[in-house]
Amino acid sequence: MNRIITISREFGSGGREFGRRLSENLGCAYYDQEIVQEIAKRTELSERYVQQVMGHRPITSFPIHIGRSFRMMADPNMDQSQTIFREQCSILREMAAKSDCVIVGRCADYILWEEKPFRIFVYADMPSKVERCRVKNYEKEDLTDKELERRIAAVNRRRADYYEYYTGQKWGDRIHYDLCINTTQTNIKQMTAAISRLFMGQA
Amino acid sequence: MNRIITISREFGSGGREFGRRLSENLGCAYYDQEIVQEIAKRTELSERYVQQVMGHRPITSFPIHIGRSFRMMADPNMDQSQTIFREQCSILREMAAKSDCVIVGRCADYILWEEKPFRIFVYADMPSKVERCRVKNYEKEDLTDKELERRIAAVNRRRADYYEYYTGQKWGDRIHYDLCINTTQTNIKQMTAAISRLFMGQA
Numbered sequence: 001m002n003r004i005i006t007i008s009r010e011f012g013s014g015g016r017e018f019g020r021r022l023s024e025n026l027g028c029a030y031y032d033q034e035i036v037q038e039i040a041k042r043t044e045l046s047e048r049y050v051q052q053v054m055g056h057r058p059i060t061s062f063p064i065h066i067g068r069s070f071r072m073m074a075d076p077n078m079d080q081s082q083t084i085f086r087e088q089c090s091i092l093r094e095m096a097a098k099s100d101c102v103i104v105g106r107c108a109d110y111i112l113w114e115e116k117p118f119r120i121f122v123y124a125d126m127p128s129k130v131e132r133c134r135v136k137n138y139e140k141e142d143l144t145d146k147e148l149e150r151r152i153a154a155v156n157r158r159r160a161d162y163y164e165y166y167t168g169q170k171w172g173d174r175i176h177y178d179l180c181i182n183t184t185q186t187n188i189k190q191m192t193a194a195i196s197r198l199f200m201g202q203a
Numbered sequence: 204m205n206r207i208i209t210i211s212r213e214f215g216s217g218g219r220e221f222g223r224r225l226s227e228n229l230g231c232a233y234y235d236q237e238i239v240q241e242i243a244k245r246t247e248l249s250e251r252y253v254q255q256v257m258g259h260r261p262i263t264s265f266p267i268h269i270g271r272s273f274r275m276m277a278d279p280n281m282d283q284s285q286t287i288f289r290e291q292c293s294i295l296r297e298m299a300a301k302s303d304c305v306i307v308g309r310c311a312d313y314i315l316w317e318e319k320p321f322r323i324f325v326y327a328d329m330p331s332k333v334e335r336c337r338v339k340n341y342e343k344e345d346l347t348d349k350e351l352e353r354r355i356a357a358v359n360r361r362r363a364d365y366y367e368y369y370t371g372q373k374w375g376d377r378i379h380y381d382l383c384i385n386t387t388q389t390n391i392k393q394m395t396a397a398i399s400r401l402f403m404g405q406a
Binding site: 116121123125172174175177178179180181182184185186190191193194195197198 | 319324326328375377378380381382383384385387388389393394396397398400401
């Protein structure tokens, strides 16, 4: 069985850097945006659209009680979300079957549970997330700290909603992860170097 | 400034083993039961009594609104709890000032915040905590799994209450820790070896 490491991460916490460094240290595959690209290719939808759908839990276009009364009525929004999620599941399973890998986001910890992934959650406090977004010049916009905080909180709320919709689990609840890492005061390079030892038989 | 590592831990999660191994790897002091012994010595109370008080949040002997109306009335239970907590604070500060160390429990992560400790929270799922308690032959009693579960949950509820009473923070809330480690599927020896690298400049 291949060694699968999944990284769930709060927006602004450096989870992507964490995953990339880990895969570099371990010399294994790294999947992040590649998943969106592959879904777009297979569904013939645009990457931008796939990204948007994957960033939100599905919204049905009519109230759920109407949906229940007229079961045969199709909901195109819902259908598209389900199609994308199905593709996401099969692509993740193919990636996991191919070789050792680090996968960032996309409910991979849940979808690949049969592969017994090592599940990491990366988080940080708000000032540190704001600072990280500033340094990366987030969307090159001139936002105040308060605006940036609101935006970060909104992205993380959407990630939580999406995860909870598809998994029935609470996003970020420590019991669903093997390791939760706070990057507020932690040097990501040093931490990934230490964690890598776990998988290199050198610990 | 000395390197202080604090370990908060769910009962049955192997947090004590985690702390002990970490201190052995780093060749630094390890404080756990020693804190209770030192408080007992300084307050001239029995170790058993100190342990009991430290395991519960204080209970006032009359309703809090009466306490507010008659401020001059002393509450002996409350006084003793406060005395023990004060000793706990000064002993922890002395230990932290003496040398690098690993401290298990006793709100050390909060009390020593000025020393910028590296704060670890160790946890596990319930079946794994039950199994660990079984292996350690917890109190040599013949308990069913359900009874053991209830006992583990009760100890952890008390730890949470005690921590929240003295710190105003939620026990186990990831934001108050640098690292949260789930020992359910993790080999503690390997994990402590990896984490030790963080503090040995070898990561």
